[in-house]
Amino acid sequence: MEHDVKDLSLAAEGKRRIEWAERDMPVLRSVREKFEKEQPFAGKVLAAVLHVTAETANLVRTLKAGGANVFLAASNPLSTQDDVAAALVAEYQIPTFAIKGESTETFFSHIEALIAQKPVLTMDDGADLVSTLHQKHSELLPQILGGTEETTTGVIRLRAMHKDGALKMPIVAVNDAKTKNLFDNRYGTGQSTLDGIIRATDMLLAGKAVVVAGYGWCGKGVASRARGMGAVVIVTEVDPIKALEAAMDGFVVTTMDNAAKLGDLFVTVTGDINVITVEHFKRMKDGAVVCNSGHFDVEINLKELKKMAGTPTEVRRFVEEYVLDGKRIYVLAEGRLVNLSAAEGHPASVMDMSFATQATASAWMATQKSALAPGVYDVPEYVEQDIATLKLAAMGIQIDHLTEEQTRYLASWQEGT
Numbered sequence: 001m002e003h004d005v006k007d008l009s010l011a012a013e014g015k016r017r018i019e020w021a022e023r024d025m026p027v028l029r030s031v032r033e034k035f036e037k038e039q040p041f042a043g044k045v046l047a048a049v050l051h052v053t054a055e056t057a058n059l060v061r062t063l064k065a066g067g068a069n070v071f072l073a074a075s076n077p078l079s080t081q082d083d084v085a086a087a088l089v090a091e092y093q094i095p096t097f098a099i100k101g102e103s104t105e106t107f108f109s110h111i112e113a114l115i116a117q118k119p120v121l122t123m124d125d126g127a128d129l130v131s132t133l134h135q136k137h138s139e140l141l142p143q144i145l146g147g148t149e150e151t152t153t154g155v156i157r158l159r160a161m162h163k164d165g166a167l168k169m170p171i172v173a174v175n176d177a178k179t180k181n182l183f184d185n186r187y188g189t190g191q192s193t194l195d196g197i198i199r200a201t202d203m204l205l206a207g208k209a210v211v212v213a214g215y216g217w218c219g220k221g222v223a224s225r226a227r228g229m230g231a232v233v234i235v236t237e238v239d240p241i242k243a244l245e246a247a248m249d250g251f252v253v254t255t256m257d258n259a260a261k262l263g264d265l266f267v268t269v270t271g272d273i274n275v276i277t278v279e280h281f282k283r284m285k286d287g288a289v290v291c292n293s294g295h296f297d298v299e300i301n302l303k304e305l306k307k308m309a310g311t312p313t314e315v316r317r318f319v320e321e322y323v324l325d326g327k328r329i330y331v332l333a334e335g336r337l338v339n340l341s342a343a344e345g346h347p348a349s350v351m352d353m354s355f356a357t358q359a360t361a362s363a364w365m366a367t368q369k370s371a372l373a374p375g376v377y378d379v380p381e382y383v384e385q386d387i388a389t390l391k392l393a394a395m396g397i398q399i400d401h402l403t404e405e406q407t408r409y410l411a412s413w414q415e416g417t
């Protein structure tokens with residue numbers, strides 16, 4: 001079986017971690033049982049470019065159980081868990097191409113290895129697979145049934161492609177499902193970003209000024225959790241509604257120019273480019289810590305910083321010290337997703353919902369009677385309802401149901417005071 005992983009002898013540890021994550025993924029387990037019976041993917045080649053973590057391993061096992069011929073590569077050069085990649089190959093016979101710390105060249109050669117299998121279904125986290133297919137292998141596009149996209153940045157790229165008339169396959173925007181972004185982006189990124197920062201630096205958050213750039217789902221999660229740990233949180237935004245929301249949630253809202261002077265710790269979660277520039281670095285305090293949890297490593301302008309401050313020194317794993325005008329600035333995980341680089345990414349319990357949504361959306365595409373037209377599709381509403389219902393049941397939470405009278409009342413326009 002073709003593969004490219006760091007060290008197969010790590011497989012036993014990887015298997016233990018995959019099984020540990022699985023205990024917290026009851027919804028995905030029930031999807032797997034359904035897939036085993038229904039075989040929605042029967043023999044279809046599915047290429048998945050995702051963060052290679054213990055939770056993703058449970059997703060690809062689920063796809064395999066549904067009959068898919070799955071191939072997996074990393075969606076980020078630093079997010080791979082090498083023991084999990086080894087276990088996928090050695091224990092679960094899933095061809096995996098991912099090595100933590102791989103070069104950009106190897107990263108794309110792994111994506112090419114998947115494309116060589118001529119997939120008919122794709123799964124992306126950041127749209128690198130779909131983008132490579134369109135730019136370099138457009139001859140394969142006509143036979144592709146469809147793909148799914150996991151993250152905000154990927155959905156933005158795909159919508160831009162569709163707007164330009166460049167998107168030649170249907171894609172389900174899994175990120176936009178409520179069962180994904182309300183929970184994964186907010187609670188998952190919120191907790192695991194702080195986890196990554198703390199593991200990398202061992203810093204105490206209480207009493208620190210934490211600047212969060214972007215008050216979308218991820219930013220809300222990071223800001224509220226940092227506040228919960230005693231930090232004074234400052235939010236920067238470009239959207240007036242989000243800025244107002246942050247202000248009324250009780251955070252200090254200001255520009256990055258102002259915040260740069262105040263922060264002890266900076267976290268970017270905007271999905272945007274050059275949110276922290278060298279002008280901001282120049283204003284920062286000695287010892288400021290800067291990191292990113294947005295999808296690409298473009299939110300912090302490290303190229304400019306390197307030009308001004310020279311090559312950094314690694315002072316701890318995932319912590320690089322730059323000296324600018326005599327001040328020390330610490331950048332975590334080379335500006336890449338800090339939660340996946342320096343910690344383990346989102347906890348399994350929240351990925352349970354994202355990946356159950358992902359797997360079900362992919363099965364929906366695979367089993368359409370006639371091919372879907374190219375475009376970006378929402379996850380069908382019934383899928384979201386089913387997943388939320390299953391998760392509540394797994395958590396032992398009961399909710400009320402509308403009575404017939406209430407259903408009638410809510411649907412009528414005649415009844416008033």
Ligand SMILES: NC(=O)c1ccc[n+]([C@@H]2O[C@H](COP(=O)([O-])OP(=O)(O)OC[C@H]3O[C@@H](n4cnc5c(N)ncnc54)[C@H](O)[C@@H]3O)[C@@H](O)[C@H]2O)c1
Binds near residue numbers: 181242
């Ligand atoms: N680390 C992870 O595991 C993880 C998980 C989910 C999503 N993501 C990524 O995190 C990023 C944010 O995702 P989201 O779901 O919160 O997106 P979102 O669209 O809900 O929020 C992004 C926010 O950033 C704001 N913004 C844009 N440019 C800005 C700027 N220059 N300064 C300040 N604010 C700015 C936008 O107005 C918006 O409110 C994306 O790149 C997404 O792919 C990462």
